[in-house]
Amino acid sequence: MDWLERVFNLPSNKKNELSSASIRDISLTNINIVSKISDITPTAQFFLGPYYSEKNILTPIPAHYESTRMVLLREIAPHFNKTTEIKHIASNRIFMYNLIDVNTNSLAAFCELLEQNQLQQLIKDIYFTSYGNPLLNEREEKQLAYYKLLTNSFPVVSSETFNETWKFLHDTYLEYQGYLAIRPTNWFKSEELANSPMLAYLNKKWNDIYLAINETSNKVEYIILG
Amino acid sequence: MKKIIFTVLMLAVMLISPLSAFADEVNITSQTSGSFTVNVPDYSVSSESSARAVTGSLNVECTAYNATHFVACSWDAELTNDKIVFSNLTMSFQKYSSDGWHTIDTVSFFYSVPYVSKIYNQATFTVPDETFAQYRCIMTGSVTGQDVGYNYLPPTYSNVAYIGDAV
Numbered sequence: 001m002d003w004l005e006r007v008f009n010l011p012s013n014k015k016n017e018l019s020s021a022s023i024r025d026i027s028l029t030n031i032n033i034v035s036k037i038s039d040i041t042p043t044a045q046f047f048l049g050p051y052y053s054e055k056n057i058l059t060p061i062p063a064h065y066e067s068t069r070m071v072l073l074r075e076i077a078p079h080f081n082k083t084t085e086i087k088h089i090a091s092n093r094i095f096m097y098n099l100i101d102v103n104t105n106s107l108a109a110f111c112e113l114l115e116q117n118q119l120q121q122l123i124k125d126i127y128f129t130s131y132g133n134p135l136l137n138e139r140e141e142k143q144l145a146y147y148k149l150l151t152n153s154f155p156v157v158s159s160e161t162f163n164e165t166w167k168f169l170h171d172t173y174l175e176y177q178g179y180l181a182i183r184p185t186n187w188f189k190s191e192e193l194a195n196s197p198m199l200a201y202l203n204k205k206w207n208d209i210y211l212a213i214n215e216t217s218n219k220v221e222y223i224i225l226g
Numbered sequence: 227m228k229k230i231i232f233t234v235l236m237l238a239v240m241l242i243s244p245l246s247a248f249a250d251e252v253n254i255t256s257q258t259s260g261s262f263t264v265n266v267p268d269y270s271v272s273s274e275s276s277a278r279a280v281t282g283s284l285n286v287e288c289t290a291y292n293a294t295h296f297v298a299c300s301w302d303a304e305l306t307n308d309k310i311v312f313s314n315l316t317m318s319f320q321k322y323s324s325d326g327w328h329t330i331d332t333v334s335f336f337y338s339v340p341y342v343s344k345i346y347n348q349a350t351f352t353v354p355d356e357t358f359a360q361y362r363c364i365m366t367g368s369v370t371g372q373d374v375g376y377n378y379l380p381p382t383y384s385n386v387a388y389i390g391d392a393v
Contacts, residue, residue, distance in 0.1 A: 023285040023302045026300070026302075026346065028298070028300045028346060056338060057337060057338045058313070058337035059340065060340075060342055060346070084348065086346050096346065098346065098347060142375070144372065177342070177343070181309070181341035183340060183341070212372070221372075222372075
């Protein structure tokens with residue numbers, strides 16, 4: 001595959017003062033989100049997607065900007081039954097939210113969007129499009145190999161409806177921790193993956209993109225932007 | 227007759243030798259697995275056998291709220307050279323009485339986590355209105371690192387949180 005290059009090290013994480021704070025320096029507060037919304041924006045779809053196949057997920061979202069907090073609290077958190085605000089006590093700065101326990105009505109509405117083919121197309125690509133086939137292997141080992149995407153191998157893809165989501169992901173994960181990991185559901189290393197609109201979109205937005213591939217099954221465990 | 231006896235003896239030798247080999251295998255396994263036995267269906271590489279050094283930490287802190295009669299225990303878990311993808315931790319909430327500490331509640335934190343270095347969470351416990359009581363919690367369990375698999379974190383005790391007036 002001439003669009004993938006095997007690499008042996010990923011770039012190191014971005015360190016910041018808040019992430020290195022001791023547990024004594026932070027406070028965790030469960031907050032009550034009163035508004036219940038029926039609209040599921042593309043950004044909410046991005047975070048609800050993994051819950052389609054697995055319910056027991058903790059979703060931590062860095063949120064050190066006021067603008068991202070507003071998106072999080074208005075568009076995403078209402079779809080969860082438990083939202084925890086994590087604050088650095090000395091600086092009085094909120095730096096992260098935990099979302100736990102997806103709302104069953106929200107998940108049902110998400111499934112309805114899927115059935116009616118109304119999910120945002122790039123989100124559908126990550127969670128509900130299959131590429132390649134798993135290697136049939138009796139071993140259940142999970143050794144990861146990392147591959148870097150070669151940037152000039154993809155067509156230019158733009159998506160007006162995903163741009164807000166991209167901005168949110170950029171201003172939260174990429175700004176705060178220096179990387180973003182997206183977990184596609186049914187992607188396997190194959191030539192077909194070069195046709196993924198999501199990979200093409202990300203390739204236009206970010207320079208260093210890696211695929212973490214399970215060498216035993218060929219499953220793409222993560223798309224890592226770092 | 228001699229032929230039958232010989233055949234029976236040969237069969238016995240063939241049966242015994244794989245059994246003894248199996249016994250050796252069991253011994254070797256128990257020696258190398260160290261102080262804990264892990265059933266790891268998805269990950270073959272444990273933190274002990276990995277060539278890549280991974281260090282992790284687990285911290286827990288309890289705060290008592292006298293006015294509202296609850297104790298909040300917050301924790302964080304971190305892997306310094308890996309990303310956490312799963313947490314399987316248990317918080318045992320304990321109260322001190324004259325014969326020692328007793329667990330009065332437990333909370334599990336059993337979650338998939340989307341590839342982050344550090345996770346935070348908490349549990350709150352409502353406690354009775356008493357003149358004086360002492361509480362703490364113990365965190366036990368593991369977090370799973372993406373590259374190294376299961377990473378057992380040592381049991382970690384919180385501080386002691388006091389409800390009521392300290393004597």
